[in-house]
Amino acid sequence: MINNSERHGVRIGRFNTLQVLRFVDFGCYLDGGVDGEILMPAKYMAPGLKEGDDVRVFVYFDSEDRLVATTEKPLAEVGQVAYLTCKEVASPGAFLDWGLVKDLLVPRREQYDTMVAGRSYIVYVFQDKKTGRIAATQWFSRYLDNVMPQYRVGDAAKAIVTSLSPLGYNVVIDNTFSALIYNNDVFSPLKVGDRLTVYVTKVREDDKIDVSPQPVGYAKVDSVAEKIIERLKLSNGELNVGDKTNPELIRDLFGCSKKSFKMTIGTLYREGVIEITDRGIKLKNLA
Helix, strand or coil, X not given: CCCXXXXXXXXXXXEEEXXXXXXXXXXXXXXXXXXXXXXXXXXXXXXXXXXXXXXXXXXXXXXXXXXXXXXXCCCCCCCCEEEEEEEEEECCEEEEECCCXXXXXXXXXXXXXXXXXXXXXXXXXXXXXXXXXXXXXXXXXXXXXXXXXXXXXXXXXEEEEEEEEXXXXXXXXXXXXXXXXXXXXXXXXXXXXXXXXXXXXXXXCCCCEEEECCCCCHHHHXXXXXXXXXXXXXXXXXXXXXXXXXXXXXXXXXXXXXXXXHHHHHHHHHCCCEEECCCCEEECCCC
């Protein structure tokens, strides 16, 4: 096996665009640069593939530690956090289903829970610096928060829920930073493994990041406005909701806090989109 420090071409455990070199009965070989020729089995070859064509493939090690290429998409690449299901437990560790023919190993030393077949776990996929092998770990926090966050308030990020906390939900954003969603920003239940887009609400002095599933500022108003207008159209242009409406009903109807609702209907009123009546709100022009 080639030591990881010697690699300067193919990105192991990630997608690469490689050129077809030659065909054999059981597939074709791709140009792996310093890593040599890499086999792509015939079952992954697209009809009409020719020598010299470029193909986008995921490169990893097969069960005999040989580099192979596939057009299948794994559930996670090296450098990503994922919620994967344990298929089997054996002496080397636990084997997770990551969407490929070969399962993903979590060595025993990389487990803080003793993994059980049939259960799912949050893990980080990494490449061992000494052996080059791809594996996963439950100790994903060691791979997070290792660079300064460059987010500004309102920036969007991709998140995965990793655990629940008394304050809300712990998440990992962009596979790089830990962050927190507070309970009062959540209007639909979340669970471990859920993926969602979040928006940065604060980067603290200690570089801790707060995020929300709701857009910040005017973007948030626009998002809530769309829901209110859609509800109005479904209700023949009128809704019996207003300042005195129960916050829980507001949350159920529009997925927002009462404060956001009041701010949004104020904006819609000033823009001439709705009327505010004794009974609630009314759409001016029902299209």
